[in-house]
């Protein structure tokens with residue numbers, strides 16, 4: 001099925017805090033869209049890659065379980081591997097952190113093989129304004145659940161964006177699952 005799938009409680013609030021703490025152990029890097037060339041009009045966020053942080057194995061195990069369940073019950077895609085590290089992003093109000101409309105499938109060895117995207121909300125909705133994760137799987141734009149610990153999964157070609165954060169900060173965890181190209 002090509003529609004969107006959600007887990008209202010993929011991670012507990014305490015687990016979300018632990019993920020953010022792990023990501024913040026070292027300084028986050030500025031988001032680059034294409035290799036290291038960043039266009040801040042398209043995306044303003046700070047990033048950490050969990051595979052560079054020790055002690056995050058439990059996060060990957062949870063991600064794998066969630067993806068397996070969603071794929072078994074809903075998507076039924078040909079998935080072969082997790083080819084990229086899960087990514088923690090921070091969108092801060094100090095520079096109106098955001099990510100404009102995009103699809104996660106791009107050119108390049110990994111981006112062209114993205115099949116499924118999962119995004120977990122790591123921040124309490126009371127901690128920020130703006131920062132809505134919007135998906136456009138069809139004619140209608142849907143805002144994803146903001147609840148801390150909720151996850152949304154969608155085919156990686158689905159257009160989505162994060163609207164500018166106007167106060168506070170929002171953290172998210174994105175994972176991509178790879179496989180043979182859609183056909």
Ligand SMILES: O=C(O)CCC(=O)C(=O)O
Nearest residue numbers: 089104119133162172174
């Ligand atoms: O932070 C989000 O909610 C979405 C992130 C995203 O779309 C991406 O990293 O490709």
Ligand SMILES: [Fe+2]
Nearest residue numbers: 102103104160
């Ligand atoms: Fe994306």
